Amino acid sequence: MESLAERLEKLKERIERAKLRSGRSDSVTLLGVTKTVAPERVDEARLAGLELVGENRLQEALPKMEALKGNGLKWHFIGTFQGNKSRKCVENFSMIQSIGKRDHLERLSRALKDLGGAAYPVLLEVNIGKEPQKSGFLEEELALVLEERSLWPEVEIQGLMAVPPFDSDPRPFFKRMRKLFEQGKGLKVLSMGMSEDFETAVEEGATMVRLGRALFGERRV
């Protein structure tokens, strides 16, 4: 069986090749998605060179972080954000990628004020497929929220995140995200692409891909 180190190396090569195909010379960050992955495996990936991981659920993430405390990994929150958990999220994650409502910005802003902290980095999640069951801003809302970002000075909007619909060709959605990203002015991070479609995402301009199964193997639920 392939080791985690070998898998990580191969994934990095595939990212590099996708960059070359699209003539890119900037860098793409690989975030390892560690939901359902045991702390020992997460640490193995870190030893192989992984620096950034993402978790969907606070409940699952907190004990894992505790088990791996002090090992230098950076953690991003990528799951459904709940305003009432703002403080816990901010205290434990270096970024929240899934801010998908104005109410999230309000709640987060208030929590940050209480904590007296400096600007906290987030990504705005975009519901790029306009799927009713999915969270995230609609394209129409996004421009306004970005225009009004000074309303929430404690929150530093660094970029955009999206998960395109599962059952269709992701490329047009990635293209659309790239447009929104470029129109967003001053945005640095475009987080899109998962195990099945990250090469397409990189070809279309992703600056961060989020890989779970391709790195850690199939999830057992």
Ligand SMILES: *Cc1c(COP(=O)(O)O)cnc(C)c1O
């Ligand atoms: C689970 C998850 C991923 C990773 O999915 P894989 O298909 O395992 O690569 C990426 N982003 C989000 C938001 C996720 O929930």
